[in-house]
Amino acid sequence: MFLPHMPDVARCELSLRELNQMWRLIESSAQMNCPAEARLLLPAMMATRTGFAHLEQALVTNLVQEKVRHVLAELGTQARYAIDILVRNLFERTADVGFLATDADLCRFVADGGPAEARDAARQRLHDYRDKYTVYDEIVLLDRDGRVLVQADPASPITHSNDPLLAQTLAADGYVETFRATDLRPGASRALVYSHRLLHPDSGVPIGVLCLCFHFEQEMAAIFGAYRDPARRANMLLLDANDQVISSADPLWIPAGVRVPTNADGAPRPLLFGGREYLVRTCGAAGYQGYPGPPGWKTQLMIPVELAFRGGAGTALADVEPALMQGLLSHAQAFSPSLHELMSAVTRTTRTIGRIVWNGKVSGAAHGDSGDGHGGVNKLNTVLDQITDTGARSDALFSHSIQDLYQTVLAASISDAALTAQLLVDLLDRNLYERANDCRWWALSAQLRHGLALPSAEQTAAIGRVLAHINSLYTVYARLYVYDRGGRILAATGADADTLIGQHIDADTLARVTALRDAQAHYAEPFGPSAWYGGAATYVYHAAIRHPEHDASVVGGIGIVFDAGPELLNMLHSGVAGRAHLRAYFVTPHGQILASSDPADAPGATLALAPGLLAQAAEAPGGGVA
Numbered sequence: 001m002f003l004p005h006m007p008d009v010a011r012c013e014l015s016l017r018e019l020n021q022m023w024r025l026i027e028s029s030a031q032m033n034c035p036a037e038a039r040l041l042l043p044a045m046m047a048t049r050t051g052f053a054h055l056e057q058a059l060v061t062n063l064v065q066e067k068v069r070h071v072l073a074e075l076g077t078q079a080r081y082a083i084d085i086l087v088r089n090l091f092e093r094t095a096d097v098g099f100l101a102t103d104a105d106l107c108r109f110v111a112d113g114g115p116a117e118a119r120d121a122a123r124q125r126l127h128d129y130r131d132k133y134t135v136y137d138e139i140v141l142l143d144r145d146g147r148v149l150v151q152a153d154p155a156s157p158i159t160h161s162n163d164p165l166l167a168q169t170l171a172a173d174g175y176v177e178t179f180r181a182t183d184l185r186p187g188a189s190r191a192l193v194y195s196h197r198l199l200h201p202d203s204g205v206p207i208g209v210l211c212l213c214f215h216f217e218q219e220m221a222a223i224f225g226a227y228r229d230p231a232r233r234a235n236m237l238l239l240d241a242n243d244q245v246i247s248s249a250d251p252l253w254i255p256a257g258v259r260v261p262t263n264a265d266g267a268p269r270p271l272l273f274g275g276r277e278y279l280v281r282t283c284g285a286a287g288y289q290g291y292p293g294p295p296g297w298k299t300q301l302m303i304p305v306e307l308a309f310r311g312g313a314g315t316a317l318a319d320v321e322p323a324l325m326q327g328l329l330s331h332a333q334a335f336s337p338s339l340h341e342l343m344s345a346v347t348r349t350t351r352t353i354g355r356i357v358w359n360g361k362v363s364g365a366a367h368g369d370s371g372d373g374h375g376g377v378n379k380l381n382t383v384l385d386q387i388t389d390t391g392a393r394s395d396a397l398f399s400h401s402i403q404d405l406y407q408t409v410l411a412a413s414i415s416d417a418a419l420t421a422q423l424l425v426d427l428l429d430r431n432l433y434e435r436a437n438d439c440r441w442w443a444l445s446a447q448l449r450h451g452l453a454l455p456s457a458e459q460t461a462a463i464g465r466v467l468a469h470i471n472s473l474y475t476v477y478a479r480l481y482v483y484d485r486g487g488r489i490l491a492a493t494g495a496d497a498d499t500l501i502g503q504h505i506d507a508d509t510l511a512r513v514t515a516l517r518d519a520q521a522h523y524a525e526p527f528g529p530s531a532w533y534g535g536a537a538t539y540v541y542h543a544a545i546r547h548p549e550h551d552a553s554v555v556g557g558i559g560i561v562f563d564a565g566p567e568l569l570n571m572l573h574s575g576v577a578g579r580a581h582l583r584a585y586f587v588t589p590h591g592q593i594l595a596s597s598d599p600a601d602a603p604g605a606t607l608a609l610a611p612g613l614l615a616q617a618a619e620a621p622g623g624g625v626a
Helices: 007-033 042-100 104-111 116-132 165-170 216-227 313-317 322-329 337-369 374-442 446-453 457-473 507-514 564-576 611-619
Strands: 136-143 148-151 176-180 191-199 206-214 235-239 245-248 271-273 276-284 298-304 477-484 489-492 540-546 554-562 585-587 593-596
Touching: 007 042, 007 374, 042 191, 042 206, 042 216, 042 235, 042 276, 042 298, 042 337, 042 374, 042 457, 104 116, 104 136, 104 148, 104 191, 104 206, 104 446, 116 136, 116 148, 116 374, 165 176, 165 191, 165 206, 216 235, 216 245, 337 374, 374 540, 374 554, 374 564, 446 457, 446 477, 446 540, 446 554, 457 477, 457 489, 507 540, 507 554, 564 585, 564 593
Parallel strands: none
Antiparallel strands: 136 148, 136 206, 176 191, 191 206, 235 245, 235 298, 271 276, 276 298, 477 489, 477 554, 540 554, 585 593
């Protein structure tokens, strides 16, 4: 069913059939022209022809299977990363709404009924938060009755909401995730809203609702742009639990709302949609940090069968040096045992042809010595020459085709590894981008700013509670800590947090934090061993905490310690996705291992790679090393 769409394989099949016809002609010629002399050779010739026919079928089948496998593997990798990135992104949103709902200034504003004189300050506060995370197109504060007290987006004014999510949120202890049309975003066909109830700062009773409206269309466009086939031969889709399209990379091709066939198990079969056959790969969400993602959401790539095999995997080998290529191909038995066995079968058949010719010459010589049928012997020699020539052509064609097939398998493996490395670097970049946003976001906390501006035992205890709440929401951190203007740690979370209280951060870090120009800036310590992470290597991000009434005055800072060990490993395992033949590493430009999916290669060791490869990777567009 796929062969008509693979012209290179079809040409190979035609050449093999022509050779099969040659063997038939030689066999017929021997039967007609020298039946007596060829009598003993005919069964072997027939067996050889049959053997080549079986090899032809096996070769063509392998060629087709490998090409289909490569296409599905590439589609699967792209689909898997797209849903993984989306779920990780949305997990951060569930944490954001839980954190912002505890902001003391916002809670006080809502508790006071949203007084007009405080509205501009509240709106500016929402803008300050939204500026840190561009993933939100609206932030809204509402009272218990649905009255809008303040919103961040002036271009879409609303005064009241009757959405049922308000009652649902007021009754919930945690966040509520809603995806549908809502009067919170008038004019939009649907919105992805994360809501959380606000509690009275004194009594603790629910007083209103905070809604974060995720910039869904923008973020999906970014994901499609990053993970879709650059040649645009395939369409990338986000599907719901009913296999209906939520979002499409190319809505003119496949629009939102239609139902499409899916292929979660990656079966190599074409699926029909809109009168056209597609190769399809579907990947559901694996979840992240206990967050499963919106129910039933999955990503899917669909490529028309007639486009799937254009270009081929061989482009992945364009930059591979010939010597390295031969070295890799010499290990073909390891990466493709079935093809190695096919090559061995061709070798055995070629040797059989040699024996046929040898036996024929011996038989012909015997007939010549007896004085019988010199004409028949001459005709037999002609047949034997034809067998030799056709055998050589068969061997050359099979060997060349199998070599091409080896290269197809090798190119698919290299392409798969290259795509995985590219996506892993992007995953790491996105993850660390969130870390930079987090520290700046939390530095805006009213409790932290007031606690450092007007220090007291009570305020310090409140800071500790805020940090504990944040760390319970953002579980990718091993530790959070807040320090004063002199660098002395006042509160911390994580293992043995009490032992950190009173210690000082290093002078260089403190100087860099206090010199940060505004609330948009942050400082990231270079990746390396950290005393706040048990001496292990990690990333530590800092943001300055500013006086609540004087933004130019820095009163301290917040440090957030990324739980690098398990989190980097989690990313690598997500990238490898159970592929036993694949190992993944995060390494520095100098080859030092930051994390490894192979337990035999511990962090801190040096990965044995040519320095040129690392330099080339680091200098590539969007450079990184994975």
